[in-house]
Amino acid sequence: MSESRRTWQDVILPWSTFVSMLAAIVMVFLLAPSERDQGIVQRIFYFHVNLAWMAFGGFALVAGTSIWFLRTGSRRADRLAHANAEVGMLFTTLVLVTGPIWARPIWGVWWTWDPRLTMTVVLWAIYAAYLMLRRLGGEDDTILRYAAVLGIVGSLDIPLLILAVRLWRGVHPAVMLSDDPDAGLKDPLMGWTLLVSGIALALLFTWLVSLRARLLAVDETVAAMHLEGARS
Amino acid sequence: MKGLYYLAAAYTAVWIAIFGYVMSIGRRARKLERELEELRK
Numbered sequence: 621m622s623e624s625r626r627t628w629q630d631v632i633l634p635w636s637t638f639v640s641m642l643a644a645i646v647m648v649f650l651l652a653p654s655e656r657d658q659g660i661v662q663r664i665f666y667f668h669v670n671l672a673w674m675a676f677g678g679f680a681l682v683a684g685t686s687i688w689f690l691r692t693g694s695r696r697a698d699r700l701a702h703a704n705a706e707v708g709m710l711f712t713t714l715v716l717v718t719g720p721i722w723a724r725p726i727w728g729v730w731w732t733w734d735p736r737l738t739m740t741v742v743l744w745a746i747y748a749a750y751l752m753l754r755r756l757g758g759e760d761d762t763i764l765r766y767a768a769v770l771g772i773v774g775s776l777d778i779p780l781l782i783l784a785v786r787l788w789r790g791v792h793p794a795v796m797l798s799d800d801p802d803a804g805l806k807d808p809l810m811g812w813t814l815l816v817s818g819i820a821l822a823l824l825f826t827w828l829v830s831l832r833a834r835l836l837a838v839d840e841t842v843a844a845m846h847l848e849g850a851r852s
Numbered sequence: 853m854k855g856l857y858y859l860a861a862a863y864t865a866v867w868i869a870i871f872g873y874v875m876s877i878g879r880r881a882r883k884l885e886r887e888l889e890e891l892r893k
Binding site: 659660661663664667668671707710713714717721722724725824828831832835838839841842845846849 | 870
């Protein structure tokens with residue numbers, strides 16, 4: 621690995637993640653005003669919304685890198701798809717955990733089968749299947765191709781999920797994409813808090829994906845050495 | 853006041869999950885490093 625890439629991934633990325641995360645925490649807990657109707661619980665949104673956007677971005681990258689893998693057979697593309705799917709799963713799981721924690725005091729229930737919530741569970745299940753296929757199927761080329769196709773097909777759920785609030789008019793609030801003049805963040809500091817939290821989580825996502833992708837590369841090297849040892 | 857518990861629960865869950873994931877990556881990296889060392893011997 622070149623020295624410049626080592627610097628970026630080992631020093632700049634973790635430190636910028638740490639600093640931006642610290643700024644996000646200060647803004648979420650100390651600077652952002654409490655929302656008038658929801659009170660302090662609304663502050664869950666700053667991470668909940670951004671975790672969701674990062675997860676969607678991660679799954680879109682799974683689709684992009686899977687297309688790259690199917691076209692070229694690049695191992696790097698395959699590793700990136702795998703790493704993005706794993707970190708995307710972690711973030712989606714956290715969306716499904718933080719959402720009900722917000723919903724309980726606001727809606728009075730932990731869960732409801734609202735279109736957006738249901739589509740999020742479907743997305744989670746698709747990429748859980750993707751990761752299980754990869755884990756149980758091993759490194760067989762046919763399995764990797766099946767997984768790539770699943771990674772591409774699964775991403776088709778993302779636009780449906782984003783538009784679900786508009787298409788089916790569920791109870792999930794539309795914070796970012798709404799025609800309602802009363803919707804959205806009223807105080808500019810709320811907007812800044814959402815932005816800084818978004819930057820912090822984007823950096824965290826990138827750092828985790830880079831760590832996981834490098835680990836997968838080492839895993840492949842070890843597997844190749846085992847194979848070579850068995851042959852000789 | 854009750855809202856504070858929900859807020860704390862949400863952010864605690866986020867941090868435990870992320871910390872756990874980073875720890876699991878570290879554990880897997882150490883295991884692979886050991887394996888690589890043995891194969892190189």
